[in-house]
Amino acid sequence: MSEHRPTAKVYYATGVALFLLLAATIVASKLSLGTAAPIVALGIAAAKAALVALFFMHLRYSNGISRLFAFAGLFWLVILMGITLADYLTRT
Amino acid sequence: MADPPVAEHFDDAAQQRESAGLGMWAFLTSEVLFFGGLFTGYVVYRYWYPHDFVEASKHLYMWVASANTAVLLASSLLMALAVQAAEHGRQRRCLRLLAGTAMLGLTFLIIKCLEYYLDYREEMWPAVAFDPSKVDAHPSRVELFLSFYFIMTGIHFVHVTVGVGVIGVVAWMLRRRGDPASMRNTIDNVGLYWHFVDVVWIFLFPLLYLPGAS
Numbered sequence: 687m688s689e690h691r692p693t694a695k696v697y698y699a700t701g702v703a704l705f706l707l708l709a710a711t712i713v714a715s716k717l718s719l720g721t722a723a724p725i726v727a728l729g730i731a732a733a734k735a736a737l738v739a740l741f742f743m744h745l746r747y748s749n750g751i752s753r754l755f756a757f758a759g760l761f762w763l764v765i766l767m768g769i770t771l772a773d774y775l776t777r778t
Numbered sequence: 779m780a781d782p783p784v785a786e787h788f789d790d791a792a793q794q795r796e797s798a799g800l801g802m803w804a805f806l807t808s809e810v811l812f813f814g815g816l817f818t819g820y821v822v823y824r825y826w827y828p829h830d831f832v833e834a835s836k837h838l839y840m841w842v843a844s845a846n847t848a849v850l851l852a853s854s855l856l857m858a859l860a861v862q863a864a865e866h867g868r869q870r871r872c873l874r875l876l877a878g879t880a881m882l883g884l885t886f887l888i889i890k891c892l893e894y895y896l897d898y899r900e901e902m903w904p905a906v907a908f909d910p911s912k913v914d915a916h917p918s919r920v921e922l923f924l925s926f927y928f929i930m931t932g933i934h935f936v937h938v939t940v941g942v943g944v945i946g947v948v949a950w951m952l953r954r955r956g957d958p959a960s961m962r963n964t965i966d967n968v969g970l971y972w973h974f975v976d977v978v979w980i981f982l983f984p985l986l987y988l989p990g991a992s
Contacts, residue, residue: 691862691865692862694859694862697855697858697859697862698855700855700858701851701852701854701855704851704854704855705848705851708844708847708848708851711983711984711988712844712991715840715984715988715991715992716991716992717992718992719992723988723989723992724984724988724989727984727985727988728981728984728985730984731980731981731983731984734851734977734980735977735980735981738854738973738976738977738980739973739977741858742854742855742857742858742969742973742976743969743970743973743974748799749796751796751800752796752799752800752803755800755803755804755807756803756806756807758803758807759803759806759807759808759809759810759811760810762807762810762811762814763810763811763814766811766814766815766818767814767817767818767821770818770822771818771821771822771825774822774825774826775825
């Protein structure tokens with residue numbers, strides 16, 4: 687188990703990045719992006735979530751097994767959504 | 779960085795700390811799937827009824843939710859700093875940061891309640907107070923969207939409430955014990971839970987509020 691932990695500076699930088707991404711997603715929502723709009727919005731959300739997970743939740747500084755446990759949730763979520771949508775999106 | 783006393787079944791403090799973290803991540807994985815079911819359902823219906831869901835989304839209070847998003851992001855920052863303070867044995871700083879996190883959490887809850895009230899006044903409560911003529915879409919599909927909105931944000935609300943309560947209990951315990959080192963793993967895990975609740979909202983916000991924004 688890694689003892690490495692970020693400095694306060696890293697936390698503040700992450701916080702600033704999160705707020706910038708929040709501003710970006712609000713601005714993007716006001717533009718007429720059409721079908722790209724949800725993709726952009728979710729992409730920005732994924733970036734924010736990654737920042738929270740890597741820095742606030744220390745995954746960037748964790749060992750393999752911690753990251754594996756964290757990734758497991760995402761893995762099963764992808765299966766849940768992926769296979770469900772594979773059904774609905776391919777119906778004629 | 780100090781540690782709580784090593785329990786008998788662990789080799790050393792490092793292993794104890796790792797186990798605590800893994801336990802929490804296992805729980806968070808179950809929570810991902812818990813919310814995941816709701817998100818999947820929402821995505822399916824959004825795919826089927828894009829127009830109705832977008833129109834319904836316009837009647838939510840996006841700016842209130844934006845403010846709430848900022849509140850939660852700030853609370854996560856304070857929580858991360860609180861965990862760091864605990865690692866460094868700084869009890870008073872940790873307590874102040876935990877208090878700040880809880881205050882922001884409470885702020886989120888209050889704003890959310892106000893938002894639900896605004897929704898009520900706007901007659902956007904499915905079945906209870908709903909005026910379909912306000913939305914240029916299929917009434918039952920609009921109610922479906924609103925049901926997802928209330929249940930998803932409602933369950934998230936419960937999670938935030940539990941989080942604020944747990945932070946309160948942990949802060950009280952920390953105040954009595956004096957040394958954060960003995961509670962380090964607990965505080966770490968409370969942090970993980972709180973950040974997770976933040977991540978859920980990070981996804982709720984664009985999915986529910988932004989479709990109707992432009």
